[in-house]
Amino acid sequence: MNALLQVRQLSVVIGGHRVCERLDLDIEPGQSWALLGRNGTGKTTLLHHLAGLRSGHTGRILLEGRDIATLAPRARARKIGALLQHSSRGFGASVLDTVLSGRHPHLPALAWEGAQDLAIAHHCIDALGLRDFTDRSLETLSGGELRRVEIARLLAQQTGVTLLDEPMNHLDIGHQAASLRVLREACVTPGRSMLMVLHDLNLAYHACDHWLILNAGGSWLAGRRDDLADPQLLGTAFGHPIERIDGAAGPMFLARL
Amino acid sequence: MLNLNRRTLLLPLSLVLAVASLALALRLGSSDIPLIEVWGHVVADDGSINDQIIDRLRLPRALSAFAVGGLLALAGALIQVLLRNPLGDPYVLGVSGGASTAVLTAMLLAAPAAWYAPAAAAGALLSTLLVFGLARSGDDWRSERLLLTGIVVAAGWSALISFVLSISPATHLPGMLFWLMGDLADADRPGLPFAVLGTALLYCLLRARDLNIATQGLLQAAALGVDTGRLRLELYFISAVLTAVAVTAAGAVGFVGLVTPHLVRRAGGRDHRILLPVSVLLGGSLLVFADTLARTLVSPMQLPVGVLTAMIGVPVFLLLLRRQTRP
Numbered sequence: 001m002n003a004l005l006q007v008r009q010l011s012v013v014i015g016g017h018r019v020c021e022r023l024d025l026d027i028e029p030g031q032s033w034a035l036l037g038r039n040g041t042g043k044t045t046l047l048h049h050l051a052g053l054r055s056g057h058t059g060r061i062l063l064e065g066r067d068i069a070t071l072a073p074r075a076r077a078r079k080i081g082a083l084l085q086h087s088s089r090g091f092g093a094s095v096l097d098t099v100l101s102g103r104h105p106h107l108p109a110l111a112w113e114g115a116q117d118l119a120i121a122h123h124c125i126d127a128l129g130l131r132d133f134t135d136r137s138l139e140t141l142s143g144g145e146l147r148r149v150e151i152a153r154l155l156a157q158q159t160g161v162t163l164l165d166e167p168m169n170h171l172d173i174g175h176q177a178a179s180l181r182v183l184r185e186a187c188v189t190p191g192r193s194m195l196m197v198l199h200d201l202n203l204a205y206h207a208c209d210h211w212l213i214l215n216a217g218g219s220w221l222a223g224r225r226d227d228l229a230d231p232q233l234l235g236t237a238f239g240h241p242i243e244r245i246d247g248a249a250g251p252m253f254l255a256r257l
Numbered sequence: 258m259l260n261l262n263r264r265t266l267l268l269p270l271s272l273v274l275a276v277a278s279l280a281l282a283l284r285l286g287s288s289d290i291p292l293i294e295v296w297g298h299v300v301a302d303d304g305s306i307n308d309q310i311i312d313r314l315r316l317p318r319a320l321s322a323f324a325v326g327g328l329l330a331l332a333g334a335l336i337q338v339l340l341r342n343p344l345g346d347p348y349v350l351g352v353s354g355g356a357s358t359a360v361l362t363a364m365l366l367a368a369p370a371a372w373y374a375p376a377a378a379a380g381a382l383l384s385t386l387l388v389f390g391l392a393r394s395g396d397d398w399r400s401e402r403l404l405l406t407g408i409v410v411a412a413g414w415s416a417l418i419s420f421v422l423s424i425s426p427a428t429h430l431p432g433m434l435f436w437l438m439g440d441l442a443d444a445d446r447p448g449l450p451f452a453v454l455g456t457a458l459l460y461c462l463l464r465a466r467d468l469n470i471a472t473q474g475l476l477q478a479a480a481l482g483v484d485t486g487r488l489r490l491e492l493y494f495i496s497a498v499l500t501a502v503a504v505t506a507a508g509a510v511g512f513v514g515l516v517t518p519h520l521v522r523r524a525g526g527r528d529h530r531i532l533l534p535v536s537v538l539l540g541g542s543l544l545v546f547a548d549t550l551a552r553t554l555v556s557p558m559q560l561p562v563g564v565l566t567a568m569i570g571v572p573v574f575l576l577l578l579r580r581q582t583r584p
Contacts, residue, residue: 048476051480053476053479053480072484073479073482073483073484073485074482074483074484075482076482077480077481077482078482081480082480084474084476084477084480088341088473088474088477090472090473090474091337091341091343091472091522091527092522092527093469093472093473093527094527097469097527097528098473101469101470101473101481102481104466104470104481104482104483105481105482107466109463109466110463112530157481
């Protein structure tokens with residue numbers, strides 16, 4: 001199967017800190033990946049490189065077979081979308097306008113958003129449970145509500161590859177589950193795939209079938225979740241003992257206090 | 258997608274306001290001319306005194322005021338996107354400080370008036386380069402760092418202006434001071450400001466959707482397919498040129514660039530496809546109203562228009578800040 005996103009011999013160094021060394025990765029359609037690692041390993045930096053938002057690496061990142069660095073910004077944004085780690089409230093734009101901005105890469109430069117774009121935006125707003133907030137200013141939303149608006153904007157972008165940096169930030173447990181379900185339904189399909197930075201190993205196990213673990217010093221592990229969900233390996237990666245408890249609903253991971 | 262009720266009303270309303278401000282400016286002055294006669298004098302030449310007052314004095318000045326107000330409002334709107342901070346305007350960033358210093362230096366050196374425009378443009382561009390060069394950190398600019406650098410550079414220009422004033426001959430000082438406070442008395446050639454304003458507005462309208470997205474942050478805008486490197490350069494360059502043309506025509510007129518986009522956003526015009534033309538019309542109207550007041554308030558004396566824009570702008574801005582909804 002042709003991978004949507006191929007990474008070949010990617011090395012990223014930022015400020016003297018080695019994020020990854022000769023990373024090889026194939027993200028194929030229908031796969032969902034968790035990007036894991038302890039604080040400061042460079043998960044966000046790597047995600048920015050994979051999204052085409054940063055340059056300065058060695059190696060290649062191929063998006064649907066083309067080097068991501070050679071794609072024009074708008075063409076790139078039609079194929080790959082990114083939810084950033086930090087939220088922005090803009091200048092108090094409305095929820096609808098913000099979600100509609102996800103349609104930007106699909107519109108010709110001088111076009112206005114049409115009925116189809118509006119329908120997509122409303123569908124995404126509904127999917128994230130934001131219908132009652134449609135006309136609200138971002139300035140009036142809580143952190144969790146704002147995060148769901150940003151996820152809705154990302155869904156409206158309708159890209160083949162979806163990258164998310166800590167998408168569960170500010171979300172309560174109910175909204176975490178509901179948002180992850182929506183993301184899986186929309187972004188993990190026969191033609192689409194998803195990679196997200198997560199800190200919760202339980203969410204990473206239950207929402208993603210593949211893991212990419214960044215270790216300090218640029219080493220990495222990538223593969224099927226069940227091959228990597230090993231307490232000893234995770235303990236080394238996170239620098240803290242991790243216990244795995246297997247139950248009927250699948251494994252649970254605990255870091256002993 | 259436009260919300261077709263409130264936002265779309267802004268454009269016709271601001272157009273009506275613009276026409277009203279110009280009509281009032283043509284009507285009021287040392288000799289009041291009834292509105293019904295004003296239009297006749299504008300379109301036909303009957304050689305009367307009132308005709309001369311309208312054609313040679315009030316019309317060029319009112320049109321200049323309108324264009325300068327529009328230039329400042331547009332520059333303010335662009336700088337606010339660039340900084341992602343509604344406190345941005347050409348004054349806060351030191352752009353007009355650079356232009357003012359250059360023009361005052363040209364005055365000190367008794368340069369011909371024709372040199373003022375290129376001097377202002379050079380000063381504005383130099384200041385822009387200085388601010389963005391000093392605020393650059395690695396590959397990026399943080400808006401807070403840009404704003405702080407702009408404030409410090411503006412303070413530096415302010416000190417240089419004081420220096421130029423203190424070594425200038427006493428005979429130059431009244432003209433320099435009046436100009437420094439914003440003065441439309443000699444602004445009688447609206448052609449260039451209007452041409453620059455029209456061209457810049459048209460170009461920015463073509464980029465309006467990019468500007469909407471840039472308010473969400475430049476990295477986010479890049480993720481949505483905006484060429485942020487190019488957009489940022491365009492915003493620096495266009496806002497510097499707009500400020501230079503405004504400063505050359507009318508000296509240092511404050512608060513129009515800061516307050517106007519705020520007012521439009523509060524009225525629901527956050528979409529730059531609406532915000533930019535409405536800001537131009539509203540900024541133009543505000544400066545025409547302010548200049549009409551400056552001419553008539555203590556007639557026959559004339560006040561520097563910058564004093565009035567500051568007197569109106571400061572309380573309006575503070576009121577807007579107080580009313581702003583907090584997250």
